[in-house]
Amino acid sequence: MPKCTINGKEVEVKEGATIIEAFKTMSEDIAHYCWHPGLSIAGVCRLCMVDVEGARGPQIACNTVVKDGMVITNQSEQIKDIVRWGMDFHLINHPLDCPICDQAGECGLQEQYMKFGQYDPEMNQQKVKKRKVVDLGERVVLDSERCILCSRCVRFTDEVSKTNELGIFNRGDRSEVGTFKDKPLNNKYSINTVDICPVGALTSKDFRFRQRVWYLKNDDTVCNGCSTGCNVKAYFNEEGLFRVKPVYNEEVNGHWMCDDGRDIYKYVNKEHRLLKAKNNSGSQWSELTAGKAMQELHNSLFAEIKAAPEKTGVVLTGQYTNEEYQAVFATLKELGVTQAFHWNDTDSDDFDGLLIRGDKNPNTKGLQNAASAFGALKSVADAEAAIASGSLETVMVLAPENIAVYSNYDKTFAALSKAKNFVWFGANKTECFETTNSSNTWMIPIKSFVEKSGTFTNHAGLDQTFNYVTTVVAGALTMSEAMTLFKGETLEFDLRAKPMTSMKNNHFTLNRGEL
Amino acid sequence: MSKVPQPSELSNWYLPGILKGLGYTFTNMVKNILNPKKMSTLNYPEEKYKYSARFKGNHILTVKKDGSLRCTACMLCATNCPAQCISITASEHEDPTVEKYPINYEIDILRCVFCGFCEEACPVDAIRMGPEWQTPGLAGADFHYDIKKLAYRANLKGGIQSSVDDKERHEAGI
Numbered sequence: 184m185p186k187c188t189i190n191g192k193e194v195e196v197k198e199g200a201t202i203i204e205a206f207k208t209m210s211e212d213i214a215h216y217c218w219h220p221g222l223s224i225a226g227v228c229r230l231c232m233v234d235v236e237g238a239r240g241p242q243i244a245c246n247t248v249v250k251d252g253m254v255i256t257n258q259s260e261q262i263k264d265i266v267r268w269g270m271d272f273h274l275i276n277h278p279l280d281c282p283i284c285d286q287a288g289e290c291g292l293q294e295q296y297m298k299f300g301q302y303d304p305e306m307n308q309q310k311v312k313k314r315k316v317v318d319l320g321e322r323v324v325l326d327s328e329r330c331i332l333c334s335r336c337v338r339f340t341d342e343v344s345k346t347n348e349l350g351i352f353n354r355g356d357r358s359e360v361g362t363f364k365d366k367p368l369n370n371k372y373s374i375n376t377v378d379i380c381p382v383g384a385l386t387s388k389d390f391r392f393r394q395r396v397w398y399l400k401n402d403d404t405v406c407n408g409c410s411t412g413c414n415v416k417a418y419f420n421e422e423g424l425f426r427v428k429p430v431y432n433e434e435v436n437g438h439w440m441c442d443d444g445r446d447i448y449k450y451v452n453k454e455h456r457l458l459k460a461k462n463n464s465g466s467q468w469s470e471l472t473a474g475k476a477m478q479e480l481h482n483s484l485f486a487e488i489k490a491a492p493e494k495t496g497v498v499l500t501g502q503y504t505n506e507e508y509q510a511v512f513a514t515l516k517e518l519g520v521t522q523a524f525h526w527n528d529t530d531s532d533d534f535d536g537l538l539i540r541g542d543k544n545p546n547t548k549g550l551q552n553a554a555s556a557f558g559a560l561k562s563v564a565d566a567e568a569a570i571a572s573g574s575l576e577t578v579m580v581l582a583p584e585n586i587a588v589y590s591n592y593d594k595t596f597a598a599l600s601k602a603k604n605f606v607w608f609g610a611n612k613t614e615c616f617e618t619t620n621s622s623n624t625w626m627i628p629i630k631s632f633v634e635k636s637g638t639f640t641n642h643a644g645l646d647q648t649f650n651y652v653t654t655v656v657a658g659a660l661t662m663s664e665a666m667t668l669f670k671g672e673t674l675e676f677d678l679r680a681k682p683m684t685s686m687k688n689n690h691f692t693l694n695r696g697e698l
Numbered sequence: 699m700s701k702v703p704q705p706s707e708l709s710n711w712y713l714p715g716i717l718k719g720l721g722y723t724f725t726n727m728v729k730n731i732l733n734p735k736k737m738s739t740l741n742y743p744e745e746k747y748k749y750s751a752r753f754k755g756n757h758i759l760t761v762k763k764d765g766s767l768r769c770t771a772c773m774l775c776a777t778n779c780p781a782q783c784i785s786i787t788a789s790e791h792e793d794p795t796v797e798k799y800p801i802n803y804e805i806d807i808l809r810c811v812f813c814g815f816c817e818e819a820c821p822v823d824a825i826r827m828g829p830e831w832q833t834p835g836l837a838g839a840d841f842h843y844d845i846k847k848l849a850y851r852a853n854l855k856g857g858i859q860s861s862v863d864d865k866e867r868h869e870a871g872i
Contacts, residue, residue, distance in 0.1 A: 282772030282774060282821045282822070283770045283771075283797055283798045287772075314794075315794040315795060315797060316790075316794035392788040392790060393788075395777065397777065398773075
């Protein structure tokens with residue numbers, strides 16, 4: 184384990200670690216663009232210059248391995264001058280259109296310009312004009328003028344997605360990132376290039392121009408797009424969620440996430456959600472609050488189920504937290520219900536080698552674990568057959584949140600709703616809700632994964648706990664709350680004011696002066 | 699410390715007080731009739747006071763030479779606005795050199811405190827505070843100014859031209 188001294192402080196690093204990694208472990212400031220911890224070393228931006236005692240001259244920190252006894256500094260006047268001029272060279276052809284640029288507010292160029300920049304440029308030549316708004320593929324747009332040619336995106340498609348769509352074309356100040364003819368950037372991980380782009384050259388079509396980033400708060404959660412369970416950050420404001428970005432977790436997803444996972448915020452937003460509980464015990468729908476609905480269910484159904492538990496079944500999907508499964512199974516035990524069915528339209532072991540898995544439920548493993556104490560889970564087809572034969576009269580369904588991956592959603596809904604008493608717990612609404620075959624239908628709005636705390640167990644059995652991020656539908660319940668109310672108990676709320684933890688990042692009313 | 703003058707003994711009586719007051723009124727009436735230019739009031743709304751050119755009144759969105767909006771929807775004005783009365787919806791422009799423009803720009807003028815921070819924050823001279831200050835309206839909706847009102851209201855005569863134009867900037871290589 185080599186030891187070195189960085190800016191006067193001694194640090195021990197792993198064998199083979201580079202100087203920039205040593206800087207990062209110490210949280211020391213060092214300017215850099217092209218270096219990214221998840222990619223290979225390119226050494227093209229020439230900003231991470233450091234002085235190493237005894238070396239010929241300044242060295243780049245990203246491509247110099249730490250040796251025992253090295254004395255390194257980036258605080259000398261000479262290094263500061265080099266970084267200042269390096270920045271100036273990067274800005275020669277950069278249009279500086281920050282107000283229009285979507286990256287403004289989270290831009291590496293802006294941040295490092297404020298820290299290391301030479302505020303008075305000495306270039307009086309015309310800027311080289313390049314292509315604006317280049318459509319690279321389904322999800323990414325390129326602005327070549329803003330690109331500083333750090334080659335992160337090119338290395339990403341070479342090394343991580345291994346699809347090799349991007350390249351740097353032409354020479355000198357006419358160099359440009361681009362795709363090959365008829366080979367657009369359409370891989371399943373393309374938006375990662377937007378995340379790692381240190382400037383606003385690559386932007387995501389989905390998020391482009393929808394919000395300025397300083398209007399958004401963010402908080403960490405776990406993606407519920409598939410059984411990998413990538414660690415993500417959800418960006419939101421009062422209007423709802425706007426985008427999702429990956430958070431580094433070496434055990435699960437590294438630095439990356441897939442493009443499908445970026446869409447998970449869409450079905451969380453209000454327009455796709457069940458906002459109030461609905462009841463249809465005749466021919467008309469009536470709306471009521473979720474809590475009231477659960478109380479009425481307790482009054483009308485609880486005793487009935489307890490009297491004849493063999494006529495009741497529960498259909499479960501792998502999209503709820505372990506805590507909720509425990510609450511559900513505890514309630515079932517109390518009622519004496521023994522029939523539980525597993526509904527999974529995406530039951531496959533597919534794996535693309537990087538992150539995407541065929542099982543599109545975040546917590547299938549957690550459901551199986553929770554059910555192992557309860558008894559074997561039958562398939563949803565069995566439930567449909569039992570309803571058709573009349574042996575199952577009351578059905579409770581824990582519907583999936585991510586309905587896009589459930590291909591037989593409508594069909595299953597129609598089949599299950601033939602039960603006499605049909606209770607549907609779900610976060611989303613779809614058109615198929617309009618026609619129910621049951622004489623007593625209840626729909627209870629459930630919180631989505633960003634609105635509750637809990638644990639998902641991923642494909643490898645890793646328990647990942649996540650916390651509440653934001654409230655989208657205020658009237659929704661978690662399954663645990665719903666079960667408490669169903670048992671006839673009351674919910675306890677902590678009404679004391681909480682410290683403002685979710686306000687920590689980028690909320691413009693708090694940080695107005697620091698933008 | 700200022701001293702409030704005490705009324706004299708005479709003013710306790712009805713006639714001396716009323717005569718003094720009427721005397722003041724008549725002196726001023728005669729003065730105003732003889733020299734109406736020096737009158738310190740004016741007959742609003744037939745006559746209007748003229749403020750200086752720097753007066754911060756109702757907002758104007760400036761336009762480019764071709765008549766389209768100068769605004770790039772960067773939201774710096776909305777971010778800077780202490781009254782949070784500006785709401786903007788940005789969209790993709792078909793011309794790649796323009797790239798971004800507002801499809802909706804709304805100022806809630808009843809919330810506005812006329813501080814002029816929006817004008818100061820604007821990087822492209824797209825919003826200015828104009829000289830108008832009379833803003834009557836019959837309904838609440840009359841006080842939500844949209845693009846049509848902010849940029850193309852009748853008294854702007856087709857719009858005020860911005861001092862910064864995209865085309866010129868591009869030709870100059872900025």
